[in-house]
Amino acid sequence: MIKKIIVKLCKDNTVELSCNGIIKKVEKNTISALAIYELLNYQDGDTYSVEECIEGTKKDIVDPIKLLLDNIKNQIDALPSVLSQIEDDIKKIEESSKD
Numbered sequence: 001m002i003k004k005i006i007v008k009l010c011k012d013n014t015v016e017l018s019c020n021g022i023i024k025k026v027e028k029n030t031i032s033a034l035a036i037y038e039l040l041n042y043q044d045g046d047t048y049s050v051e052e053c054i055e056g057t058k059k060d061i062v063d064p065i066k067l068l069l070d071n072i073k074n075q076i077d078a079l080p081s082v083l084s085q086i087e088d089d090i091k092k093i094e095e096s097s098k099d
Contacts, residue, residue, distance in 0.1 A: 001043070005050045005073070007066050013056040015065060019048075026065060036072065044082045048073045 008016045015026035017039055024035045040048070050069045052062055 001046050003040070003046055003048050005039070005048055005069055006053055007050065007062050007069065008053040009056040009059060009062045011055045013058045013061060015061060017065070017069075029061070031065070036069075040072070040076075042076065046076070048076060 003020050005017065005019045008018065010016060017024045017026065017031070019039050020041065022039050022041065024031065024039045040046075048069075050066060050073055052066060054062065
């Protein structure tokens, strides 16, 4: 499933992250790994895009958060799918049983 992560700088210069109806607020310029995990709700095959929504005036607040999410997205994109891993394991088993 394609999921869109929106990094929103609100008018009061607070930051909200949203993805598929899940919203997490960034408080004191920190967000926990658990909050990111819950936000992404990753399932095998998910792909993400990261977008900004700027309503406030302090855009520089959003930059490190967007960079963090872009890095996480890239790492998720690099993960092999569970299905391909299973297929590789089946091939290995079949090859070893021929010997």
